[in-house]
Amino acid sequence: MKFWTLAFTMKWVTADALKGAVITESNPFGEITAEQYKEITGIDFE
Template sequence: MQFWQIAFMYKWVTAEQLRLAVKTETNPFGEISSAQYKEITGQDF
């Protein structure tokens, strides 16, 4: 998760792009949970 925090902080990825890294039923290979997404972006997944 630390990589994604840094990437978002330095604007290497947008919140919309970060959604692609969240593990879901349709994306079982995601790297972060929806709770981690909210922690990084401050937005609900």
């Protein structure tokens, strides 16, 4: 999660692009949870 927090803070990745790293049914190999996504971006994962 530290990498994704840094990447978002430094604007290397947008909130929309970060959705691709979230673990979902269609993406079981993601790296962060929906809760971590909200911690990083401040936006609920949809």
